[in-house]
Amino acid sequence: MSSLLDKYKEELSKLEDSGNLRSLKKISHNDFKVNLSSNDYLGVSKKNIPRPKGNSFGSGSSRLLTGNFPEYEQLEEELERLYTRSALFFNSGYHANIGILSALSGKGDLILSDKLNHASIIDGIRLSNAEYMRFKHLDYNQLETILQNKRNQYDKIFIISESIFSMDGDEADVQKLIELKKKYNCFLYLDEAHSLGVRGEKGLGLAEELDFMHEIDLLVGTFGKAMNSIGAFVICDSIIKKYLINRMRSLIFTTALPPIVISWNIIMLRTIVKMQIEREHVMMLANKLRDKLIKLGLKTDGNSNIVPVIIGDSQKCVNLAEYLQKKGFLVFPIRPPAVPVGTSRLRLSICADMNWEELQDVPRLIKEYCDEN
Numbered sequence: 001m002s003s004l005l006d007k008y009k010e011e012l013s014k015l016e017d018s019g020n021l022r023s024l025k026k027i028s029h030n031d032f033k034v035n036l037s038s039n040d041y042l043g044v045s046k047k048n049i050p051r052p053k054g055n056s057f058g059s060g061s062s063r064l065l066t067g068n069f070p071e072y073e074q075l076e077e078e079l080e081r082l083y084t085r086s087a088l089f090f091n092s093g094y095h096a097n098i099g100i101l102s103a104l105s106g107k108g109d110l111i112l113s114d115k116l117n118h119a120s121i122i123d124g125i126r127l128s129n130a131e132y133m134r135f136k137h138l139d140y141n142q143l144e145t146i147l148q149n150k151r152n153q154y155d156k157i158f159i160i161s162e163s164i165f166s167m168d169g170d171e172a173d174v175q176k177l178i179e180l181k182k183k184y185n186c187f188l189y190l191d192e193a194h195s196l197g198v199r200g201e202k203g204l205g206l207a208e209e210l211d212f213m214h215e216i217d218l219l220v221g222t223f224g225k226a227m228n229s230i231g232a233f234v235i236c237d238s239i240i241k242k243y244l245i246n247r248m249r250s251l252i253f254t255t256a257l258p259p260i261v262i263s264w265n266i267i268m269l270r271t272i273v274k275m276q277i278e279r280e281h282v283m284m285l286a287n288k289l290r291d292k293l294i295k296l297g298l299k300t301d302g303n304s305n306i307v308p309v310i311i312g313d314s315q316k317c318v319n320l321a322e323y324l325q326k327k328g329f330l331v332f333p334i335r336p337p338a339v340p341v342g343t344s345r346l347r348l349s350i351c352a353d354m355n356w357e358e359l360q361d362v363p364r365l366i367k368e369y370c371d372e373n
Helices: 002-017 070-083 093-104 119-127 140-153 174-183 238-247 259-272 276-295 314-326 362-372
Strands: 086-090 110-114 131-135 157-162 187-191 218-222 232-236 306-312 344-349
Touching (some): 070 232, 086 238, 093 119, 093 187, 093 232, 119 157, 140 157, 140 174, 157 174, 232 238, 314 362
Parallel strands (some): 110 157, 187 218
Antiparallel strands (some): 218 232
């Protein structure tokens, strides 16, 4: 057995030597004054929102057998009322991305994916039988060049992008993506995981903010970020919904989430549409923090509530995160393979329950550490 494990041990040693070894953490929130690593963007975990009562904590089956409880239909009806198109719920964003892409695309199709799309999208592409190409991050000229050269060679083409990118905090040019998908007769798949709750008048995402919701063929959202729950959904044509129910393996072959979770998701969905004040507050904080980082000469990016600070070296990034933790800020290093080699960073996640007095020292502390190390 030891010989079988040697290669794994060797790889773990390489990860440790490069500063990229990970481990599960024991965290006590009492040890930190500010949590800069949470995706609870609207701070709903700290609000006194009544929990659902009387719902089952187990489901006992997949949705296609006995697990399609009334709560599922209520949630999808609520989503359809907000988005005015068909909605289908899944156990998580990962389930959604690996299942939708592998169900809808196959031999004779092509998937074109932004190079910085989430790992779940990459895995979904790999599970499909379609050919795929990755275009440079936000490089729509390169995307169009590929479409010009390849469109006639494939049956269906899917253009895949996040709306707000999880590690850089920057935005896709949704209008340009729509123009390209119309010009070349493609499907447009937009993952709104990090804009849902935070962007748009009702918090329905960047597509809502830009008034493009009905132009997105497959709009994916998640309950696992700003809504502080679990689960995901796709907004799509009713034909696509019916097809996914029949062909999507990560929907068909998994146990449904318990009804109590779905009831909580309904509560969260009804809550976040009313949280415009929180949306404005979180963006004000993020813009103020990003401006101060830039003023101090630190490398940052984006225009969302995700504020990266690019450090570069993985071990230096690890040490900086530990330094900030000792100062009371819960922040972790983001290293390869989550980001490209040489771009290790801090990912500062700004949430609505924060205030500027809590955040104002963070840029200075990062600057002082980087100058001294």
